[in-house]
Amino acid sequence: MENAISSVHLEAWSEDDAELLRALNAPELTEHLGGPETEEQLVRRHRRYVGLSADGTGAGRMFRIALEPEGTVAGSIGFWVRGGEGEPVYETGWSVLPGFQGRGVATAATRAVAVEAKRAGLHRFLHAYPSTGNAPSNAVCRKAGFELLGERDFEYPPGHLMRCNDWRLDLTGPL
DSSP, rough: OOTOOEEEEEEEEOGGGGOOOHHTTHHHHHGGGTTTOOOOHHHHHHHHOOOHHHHHHHSSEEEEEEEETTOOOOEEEEEEESSSSSOEEEEEEEOOOEGGTTTTTHHHHHHHHHHHHHHOOOOOOOEOOOOOOOOHHHHHHHTTEEEEEEEEEOOOTTTOOOEEEEEETTTOOOO
């Protein structure tokens, strides 16, 4: 793979990351998520991300993905508590800017966020729910060591039902 990425580091989401969130709101990056959000929705999301990253309770964190060694920002990733069906678990999600896709950035960042979720220590499992039609994100889950549990309906954004794969990573094992 040409220009493959060997490592990334995760930097806590901050007030300075609003423009990154706007860049990640492009139609081609939100195609499997119901499309771009409004400016008002982005402002609310940014506030949630900043708050989540400042929370020291283990409830989750949001990060910008930076490439090593230069620190170029390539996208975002995070984990947060998801409840609803049975015991609470961590959920993860990511987005990588177009110029960095296909280079292993999302897979490296997903492995790194799993370490962060394990360190937070509240839940045994980390789940990801990519759309069944999102082949690249499903490949990230497979490459990052997640186990495919099957398909399920998932409401995202609110009011929009989509068919997803439920991928699970056991945080008690080696990462």
